[in-house]
Amino acid sequence: MPSRRPPRTARALAATAAVGLTLPLAGCGVLGLGGSNADLQIYSARHYDLEGAFKDFQDETGVSVEFISGNDAELLQRIKAEGADGEADVFMTVDAGALWNAGEEGVLKPVESAALTEAVPADLRDSGNQWFGLAMRARTTMYNPDKVKPADFDPKDTYAGLADPKWKGRLCMRDSTSAYTQSLVASLVGLRGADATLATVKGWVANGVDIKSNDVELLKAIDAGTCDVGITNHYYLARELEKKPDLKVKPFWASQGDAGTHVNISGAGVVKTSDNAAQAQQLVEWLATKGQSAFVDGNHEYPVNESVEPEPVIAKFGEFKRMPLSAEAYGSQNAEAVKILSEAGYK
Template identity: 35%
Template sequence: MHAMTVALVLAMTGILLVPANAASAESVNLYSARKEALVRPLLDAFTEASGTEVRLVTAKGGQLHQRLLAEGENSPADVLLTVDAGNLWRAAEAGLLRAVNSAYLDATVPATYRDPDGRWYGLSLRARAVVYATERVSGTDLADHLDGYLELADPVWRGRVAVRSSNSIYNQSLIAAVIANYGPEVAERWAHGLVENFARPPSGGDRDQIRAVVSGEADLSIVNSYYYAVLLGSNEADWMAGTAIYFPADAQMGAHVNVSGAGVTRHAPHPDAALALIEFLASPEAQSLYAELNHEFPVHPDVAPSGVVAEWGSITTDDIPVVQFGRLNPDAVRIADRAGWN
């Protein structure tokens, strides 16, 4: 892009303004794509343990990315916290994150769930699962027609599958994982078949897909596991009776697991405090909070998931490193466009 264009974008968006107190000592500045309600308890625990204050900016992932790009070396941000390996990979590719050396993180976070170059680390795990109506999808239907994700394109599911738009990075990463496991041709055919099976044009978020199954508009939905767990743990649990969760797996590919994660920004004013924050988020104390707050799977191997999640039993997971979802993202989005998955 022209330097002139960049300069104009910067001037226009007016985000060169940096908080005057951004450089004070006992604090760390966090840009978070996760909602404050999910992040704040973790940050409070960190402040209590370390004495370091955390200043929080929340926005959508893409907006934080553009903001970091525009702020450049003047950015007050120390840590970028976001969901989906695709977003973390993009931030690393754009040079927004720095490599860190942390024996603790390398020992705690499995290699599958972090950047090989140490620029970001997964901090919680979520599976993209199938929530289905037990009345309309029998055990034999499942056994005969749904092992792995590929079979979601089986004609037996014609007009029965609810899933959100491919604008969602969750779906882009799922397509990327299918590409990584089966190759681009199979992924392309799969996407076309899946679109044929849609119960309705994609709209709404993951919760809306579960609603579609409960109401009878669809028989299967593709959603992140914690949405289902959160609903089960809420006062809407009765309303959810008649649904169950299934984690697709065949010989080639287990359940598609993605991360939420964080990295230290390239121009972090407080890199040490930033790393301390990320290490804290991977500690058993914070990992338990993650598990309870939003029913995600802990990334720390020794921390137990929440009660609701534990009831699902052990899950066969895909072993493709999540960094691949980022690398294959452009291919995945194009496949979605060609398949007519809006």
């Protein structure tokens, strides 16, 4: 087993200090499953039930892991600042645009892996093999079945259909600063173009969209009848149904008559400066294959590996056609999405 450098080397400290970072970063935390001399250091923006899957990996392989957590931007900045003296072996994010950006910034190492090529669909991985999707979430329409019928939705372009005046005073959505909102709008820009997307967002605003601070609050509002319809990630509904099986909220799979439902991914790549690139690749491969269920089930996410069945709660939501994912659009169009939200007056 390759030996690691002592953690937090003086040169790494100097590199981060040079750009005004501290170790650990503000807002970051360390989860050590293998102690401070762990074989693999994972810089992770993902915070959903990490311990179980990675303990399984450690028990099965003998490779120990340690996590440093934070948001995508600060972790990427840290990797760049630490450079060749950095500790990161794996960079893990919760957004396809962030993965694309990491690839563009040159911090990830291309890996050749037949296991990953087979397990991860082509649009959920980098064409240059720098990063790979590992868990998938769908952002779709949610409705109160006492107030809305499935036939009320536009089956072709459900997201744009919520701009129809019939939804005036009935619509709840997330705030403009949410990465979920920005990625959805960026995907619509990539699919329909900026002008059509601006018209859609203006329609949402014209309908008096009620902005909620998080998806759970939004689902509770639909259940209570204070709004009839909204858009959330599917797994928040699964979580709430576990606590309240009679919740008056159902999913409607958006845009099944056309492009399909918007999806995003959590994923990972091997850091270019990793001392243990082979073990880092082994981890990513395990998460996409033998470890898929352990990685996604605790948060009710969909496996990217099509040979793995979804866990029972979300399996009851039924099958759906997903919108092909364009990580480049999510990343490169994010600024355009923010501009559109602002121009439309979306809060």
